[in-house]
Each structure stands twice: as structure tokens, then as C-alpha cells.
Amino acid sequence: MKAMVLKKICDLKENKHPLECVNLPEPVPGEKELLVKVSACGVCHTELDEIEGRTPPLHFPVVLGHQIIGRVEKVGSHIHTFNPGDRVGIAWIYSACGKCEFCLSEQENLCPEFRATGRDANGGYAQYMTVLEDFAYPIPEMFSDAEAAPLLCAGAIGYRSLRLTGIKDGQNLGLTGFGASAHLVLKMTRHKYPNSKVFVFARSAKEQAFAKELGAVWAGDTEEESPEKLDCIIDTTPVWKPVVEALKNLECGGRLVINAIRKEDVDKNYLLNLEYPAYLWLEKEIKSVANVERRDVREFLELAAEIPITPEVQEFALEEANQALVELKERKIRGAKVLRIV
């Protein structure tokens, strides 16, 4: 089968072709696994973190990609839920042990044996992949393959972030950073918490205007003060300044949730601006989001069909994966990037 593989960590500024198109043997499903013929795979920022070594893969070469839509081609001998021909989705959570205290207390995302699709196991930048039956999801019919792919990451993780804020209807939510995940969160909030107001902090006037178009009551620059205190805030930026600046807008007892797998070190010194009395005291909390549980993926897919949320996508051929990654790195964003795989 055709696959785009990463053979070593590299700097995308120097190497614009980090992935190589190779022929790999078609994987063979284990008894509880499905062999999936991939039709679409979303391109995510986390792939940049994998390529550049901020969250390095366990082994090389590795097939990246964790927002996968495909059809079941073959099933293992112990499969109960899916049949050949069924359409399935595969997300960031590839497997967890199922036995540890985290797995047994609805925190499988924190399992020490958590494995990520396309990092710790081969993912969807290929014609085929295998997955445990319990870690594949049926996809609501209303979405095309390309539309459904980006829902599996930005959507599911956005949903988890919103859940972790503990927001109640009527409370104010702030979003700092306004990329794919944040704009999905805005749509979810408007639907699930119709009496809550959303305030958006974004650097560009274009993003601010877009946020208002989607229903934000206010949009301003990262350093601005919001006109009302915020009960909770979700940060989706890769840097520190927005976190520090957002804390001053947080209500007493409020919670700021950082939805980023890694923070870049470029503005780490900005943390020295953190003034304890104004920014953290009075029981303000900071919490990070790590990975997703299967529950987040399932619940979000249902919600996305109900609202409905249909992402705008920009399609690339599998062989154009490097181009899609470089454009993402250079922030040339026109909708979610999705590889079309035939």
C-alpha cells in the first residue's frame, strides 16, 4: 500500500519534504481489530509537533494522521460491532490499557499506556490501517468523508476543553486564539449554553470579525480587557502571552483551560508578567487538556450532527501531504486541510 512516512525528526523550516511516499505491506488485523481502507485523513497541528520533535513518535518510520475516515475492509476473528463495508472514524486515542485506575475512572486519556494514533501506532496518511474495534466510531450519515475527518480531532478536543471548563448555561466564556478548535467551541457553546456570552481574543481583525459573525458578543486583541469578567476561558494558542493576559479577565473562582499539547518557548519570559494578586489569587484555576477519551469523540459526533457543524475543508491528495503540512506551518489556512486517499 501507498503511505507517507516520517523517518526522522526534522525542522520544517529547513526541510519542506519531511514525509516520504513509500510502499508498505498492507497491515493484517489482529483478532479484535479492523482493517480499514482509508478515504480521508485530516491534517493537524499536532503532526507539526511530531515532525519537529515536540511530541516525538515512539518508532520510525511512522505513518502520521489521527483524523481518519474509511471503510472496514476486513475484520478479525473476534469482532462484534462492525462489518466489512461499514464507514468508521478513528481519532487520536488509539488504545489504552483498560485496567489501570485512570481507565477505570473515566480518565482513559491519562492512562500510562495511552497510545496515540499516528504517533505511537501507524495512522491514516496511508491507504490502509488497523485499529481495535473498540476504538473505532460510526460516523453520522449527514457528513461526507472529508467533512467528518476534521471533526475527529479539533472538534472532539474542543468538546473536551469545553467540558473541562465546567461551564453552566448563562456563564461567560472567553476564547483566546481563534483557530479550528476554538471556532467549533463557539458553535457548540451557542447551541448547548444558549444564555452564555462568548468573548474572543484574537490577534487579527479578520479573526475578530469572523468570531462576531459566528456569534461572539465581543472580540478584541490578546491584551485587551474584556467588558465583563469571564467565568471560564479556553486557550488554544501555542504561546504564553495569551494565557497571562487572559488571567486578568478571569472571574474569582474561574477556570482557564489550556488546550495545547505543547507550548513553544519563544515567549516564555512573558510569564514573569504574571502578577499573583490580580491574575491568580481568589481561587482562579489553570487546567490543561490532555488527549481525548472515546466518550468525547462519540458525544461530539452526536452534537455535531445535531447542531449541525459542517467544517469547511481544503482537500489534498495523499502525495501532497508535505505541501499541506508546510501550508499549515505557514498559517495558510483556508478551512481544515484533509488528505483524500484513493
Ligand SMILES: [Zn+2]
Ligand atoms: Zn489533531
Ligand SMILES: [Zn+2]
Ligand atoms: Zn489504563
